[in-house]
Amino acid sequence: xxxxxxxxxxxxxxxxxxxxxxxxxxxxxxxxxxxxxxxxxxxxxxxxxxxxxxxxxxxxxxxxxxxxxxxxxxxxxxxxxxxxxxxxxxxxxxxxxxxxxxxxxxxxxxxxxxxxxxxxxxxxxxxxxxxxxxxxxxxxxxxxxxxxxxxxxxxxxxxxxxxxxxxxxxxxxxxxxxxxxxxxxxxxxxxxxxxxxxxxxxxxxxxxxxxxxxxxxxxxxxxxxxxxxxxxxxxxxxxxxxxxxxxxxxxxxxxxxxxxxxxxxxxxxxxxxxxxxxxxxxxxxxxxxxxxxxxxxxxxxxxxxxxxxxx
Amino acid sequence: xxxxxxxxxxxxxxxxxxxxxxxxxxxxxxxxxxxxxxxxxxxxxxxxxxxxxxxxxxxxxxxxxxxxxxxxxxxxxxxxxxxxxxxxxxxxxxxxxxxxxxxxxxxxxxxxxxxxxxxxxxxxxxxxxxxxxxxxxxxxxxxxxxxxxxxxxxxxxxxxxxxxxxxxxxxxxxxxxxxxxxxxxxxxxxxxxxxxxxxxxxxxxxxxxxxxxxxxxxxxxxxxxxxxxxxxxxxxxxxxxxxxxxxxxxxxxxxxxxxxxxxxxxxxxxxxxxxxxxxxxxxxxxxxxxxxxxxxxxxxxxxxxxxxxxx
Numbered sequence: 001x002x003x004x005x006x007x008x009x010x011x012x013x014x015x016x017x018x019x020x021x022x023x024x025x026x027x028x029x030x031x032x033x034x035x036x037x038x039x040x041x042x043x044x045x046x047x048x049x050x051x052x053x054x055x056x057x058x059x060x061x062x063x064x065x066x067x068x069x070x071x072x073x074x075x076x077x078x079x080x081x082x083x084x085x086x087x088x089x090x091x092x093x094x095x096x097x098x099x100x101x102x103x104x105x106x107x108x109x110x111x112x113x114x115x116x117x118x119x120x121x122x123x124x125x126x127x128x129x130x131x132x133x134x135x136x137x138x139x140x141x142x143x144x145x146x147x148x149x150x151x152x153x154x155x156x157x158x159x160x161x162x163x164x165x166x167x168x169x170x171x172x173x174x175x176x177x178x179x180x181x182x183x184x185x186x187x188x189x190x191x192x193x194x195x196x197x198x199x200x201x202x203x204x205x206x207x208x209x210x211x212x213x214x215x216x217x218x219x220x221x222x223x224x225x226x227x228x229x230x231x232x233x234x235x236x237x238x239x240x241x242x243x244x245x246x247x248x249x250x251x252x253x254x255x256x257x258x259x260x261x262x263x264x265x266x267x268x269x270x271x272x273x274x275x276x277x278x279x280x281x282x283x284x285x286x287x288x289x290x291x292x293x294x295x296x297x298x299x300x301x302x303x304x305x306x307x308x309x310x311x
Numbered sequence: 312x313x314x315x316x317x318x319x320x321x322x323x324x325x326x327x328x329x330x331x332x333x334x335x336x337x338x339x340x341x342x343x344x345x346x347x348x349x350x351x352x353x354x355x356x357x358x359x360x361x362x363x364x365x366x367x368x369x370x371x372x373x374x375x376x377x378x379x380x381x382x383x384x385x386x387x388x389x390x391x392x393x394x395x396x397x398x399x400x401x402x403x404x405x406x407x408x409x410x411x412x413x414x415x416x417x418x419x420x421x422x423x424x425x426x427x428x429x430x431x432x433x434x435x436x437x438x439x440x441x442x443x444x445x446x447x448x449x450x451x452x453x454x455x456x457x458x459x460x461x462x463x464x465x466x467x468x469x470x471x472x473x474x475x476x477x478x479x480x481x482x483x484x485x486x487x488x489x490x491x492x493x494x495x496x497x498x499x500x501x502x503x504x505x506x507x508x509x510x511x512x513x514x515x516x517x518x519x520x521x522x523x524x525x526x527x528x529x530x531x532x533x534x535x536x537x538x539x540x541x542x543x544x545x546x547x548x549x550x551x552x553x554x555x556x557x558x559x560x561x562x563x564x565x566x567x568x569x570x571x572x573x574x575x576x577x578x579x580x581x582x583x584x585x586x587x588x589x590x591x592x593x594x595x596x597x598x599x600x601x602x603x604x605x606x607x608x609x610x611x612x613x614x615x616x617x618x619x620x621x622x
Contacts, residue, residue: 075596131466145562147463154564155442156596165558166592177595247476247558251456253465281477284488285386285467 002066005309006054006105008047009112009301010034010072012087015043017050018302019058022066022310024123028054029302040089048102067106068099069305071115075157080109108308112301114151114160116260117144119304124296125258133254134294135162135245137263140176141184141191145252162248163188167240186240189263192216195233205229220266234273242277249286260294267293313377316620317365317416319358320423320612321345321383323398326354328361329613330369333377333621335434339365340613351400359413378417380616381410382426386468391420394468419619423612425462425471427571428455430615435607436569444565445605446473446556448527448574451487452495452502456563473559474499478551497551500574503527506544516540531577545584553588560597571605578604 001022009016012034019028032050035042051068054060072095074085080096096107110118117126117134126132130149136142141163145152152159163184164177175182185191193214200209207229212218219237222230245257264270271291279287296303312333320327323345330339343361346353362379365371383406385396391407407418421429428437428445437443441460447453452474456463463470474495475488486493496502504525511520518540523529530548533541556568575581582602590598607614 143562147458150459152458152563154597155566155600156564158561158564158594158596161561161564161594161596164561164594166554179592179594181592243477244558247555248562250469250472250476251454251559251562252463253467253469253472255466281490281492283469283472283475283490285469285472289466 003064004060005066005306006051006068007302007305007309008051008068008070009115009305010043010047010070010088011112012036012073015047015050016298016302017047017054018299018306019054020303020306020310024303024306024310026299026302028058029299034088036087036089038089039091040085043088043090044093044095044099045102048099051103051105062104065105067108067309068103069115069308070095070099070107070109071112071301071305072109073112076109076111076153077157078153080107082109106309110151110304110308111144111153111157113142114144114146114153115304115308116296116300117146117160117258117304118151118307119296119300119302120258120260120294121146121149122307123303124300125260125292125294126256129255131253131255132258133245133248133252133256134258134260135241136261136294137188137259138261139189141188142261145254147252162244165244165247167244183240183244187237187244189216189261192219192233192237192263195236199229199233199236203229203232216263217265220263220269223266223269234269235276238273239277242274243281245274246278246282246286249289250283253286254289256290256292258292258294260297260300264293314375315371316377316617317362317379318613318616318620319362319379319381320426320616321354321358321381321399322423323347323384326358326361327609327613328358328365329610329617330365331614331617331621335614335617335621337610337613339369340610345399347398347400349400350402351396354399354401355404355406355410356413359410362414362416373415376416378419378620379410379414380426380619381406381418381420382423382612382616383420384423387420387422387464388468389464391418393420417620421462421615421619422455422464422468424453425455425464426615426619427607427611428457428471428569428615429462429618430607430611430613431569431571431605432457432460433618434614435611436571436603436605437567440566442564442566443569444556444559444563444567445569445571446552447572447605448499448570449572450500452499453572456565458563473555476555476558478555494551494555498548498555498574500527500572503530503544503548503574506547510540510544510547514540514543527574528576531574531580534577534580545580546587549584550588553585553590554592556585557589557593557597560600561594564597565600567601567603569603569605571608571611575604
């Protein structure tokens with residue numbers, strides 16, 4: 001068995017890199033900038049150089065390295081290529097082929113949300129499970145589905161695009177995807193901030209929120225202070241998300257639902273609001289399905305990349 | 312390579328049996344009654360006898376038989392056992408173990424809706440695909456999900472329980488599952504009949520439906536005759552189902568959606584009503600995903616059972 005592997009989580013501004021042993025222990029972790037200029041032509045060579053330098057620095061035996069797992073912020077085809085990844089400046093790119101040629105190591109690639117789900121399954125909030133639904137509540141709402149230890153990619157790389165489940169009729173504003181009434185419009189950090197703005201306007205109830213910055217964090221902080229208006233906002237957020245999660249579990253029936261992303265820093269109180277709306281509409285066999293908070297934070301990507309390689 | 316296999320699709324009143332060659336050609340097809348009395352203790356012995364008799368009748372060489380695939384109307388665990396199957400009178404039963412002992416052949420088991428999806432993927436409406444979402448509109452609404460050729464069973468055997476996706480708030484009647492507002496309450500044959508009853512009551516519009524038996528079939532027959540009221544009912548049905556399918560594709564991103572069950576006999580007109588509601592809310596990468604009608608009818612089960620064995 002090979003002793004080591006690398007993970008490279010490519011974001012729009014930095015690439016997070018990790019050197020792992022076969023048990024998932026992080027031996028080293030570092031970052032390099034993502035050079036998106038010139039159609040992102042330097043991104044993969046920069047990663048390859050970082051890895052080759054690390055091999056040299058650590059005096060690793062190349063024979064003992066299982067490979068390099070990489071994730072990108074966009075859809076990845078089954079052959080390890082990407083059709084286009086706007087955030088990196090890429091058009092079509094044969095990611096695994098190119099990175100493999102540059103490093104001389106086997107490479108595998110996946111979409112960032114899916115790979116983060118794999119990482120959380122392996123050593124985070126979903127540890128000990130093989131069927132995991134991961135929901136990332138950040139600027140947007142992302143998702144990653146792992147079934148029997150394998151990522152569900154989908155026919156167009158859209159597997160787990162749960163932020164775009166339609167949850168509300170009659171919405172007048174548009175989601176980033178162009179549709180109206182997507183989950184992301186109510187359950188992301190920006191969505192919660194929007195709900196907050198609406199509630200502050202339509203209600204004249206006193207609230208600590210009136211003196212604070214508009215944000216998802218402010219809402220959940222105020223909930224913890226027992227602020228009545230903040231609780232109504234959390235309730236509305238929970239209703240959209242809880243019902244959508246019930247649709248997801250009726251379809252996927254995962255062992256565990258892991259909620260991550262910046263919004264999840266609110267902690268267990270967030271799960272309480274989601275479960276409250278989830279349980280009355282969840283299919284009976286899935287009503288008791290466990291909810292957990294993500295544990296790996298920004299490292300979920302490099303863990304998932306390593307797991308792509310370690311299998 | 313083995314030459315033959317058997318499929319046994321166990322329903323509450325009959326067991327459908329099929330003898331297949333390795334290409335999926337049906338060499339023989341027959342039925343036996345399902346004896347549910349005495350806790351269904353005769354069901355598996357009856358199936359074993361039917362298979363052993365067929366082997367004798369056809370003078371098959373046992374060495375050339377790959378095995379027996381079987382489906383049951385209830386959840387099936389990964390080890391081929393069922394916790395309970397009310398329709399067959401069964402409590403816990405180690406289905407594959409028992410049937411394997413009775414026939415001396417390898418056995419595999421699956422849930423009927425899931426196995427039917429596998430059959431339709433193999434040789435029916437989903438032929439040529441590996442990622443299929445099958446929706447069965449019968450007395451209830453069932454579903455089966457096949458990903459990369461494998462059934463998605465789920466942690467509690469509830470994978471593909473799409474009939475219990477919550478699609479309507481404020482519903483006063485209960486679904487068979489106990490919840491209120493399940494897809495099944497509007498998109499099954501009984502659900503469509505219910506919508507028809509409601510429309511006939513709340514509208515005084517003339518309609519050919521006023522002189523006909525209340526049924527999903529009557530509704531779609533009248534749609535084909537250009538009946539305005541029937542079209543409103545079909546529209547409401549399509550709205551519930553189309554939006555729910557958009558949730559499913561945002562989660563699963565299948566290559567194709569296959570719609571079967573008695574209601575699907577309405578034909579392509581049914582798909583038109585579903586797509587009309589689907590497209591405006593579907594995530595962009597999945598908006599053009601193909602819809603097809605199921606092709607194997609009541610034989611989907613035995614085909615899927617055979618495919619369980621042939622892999």
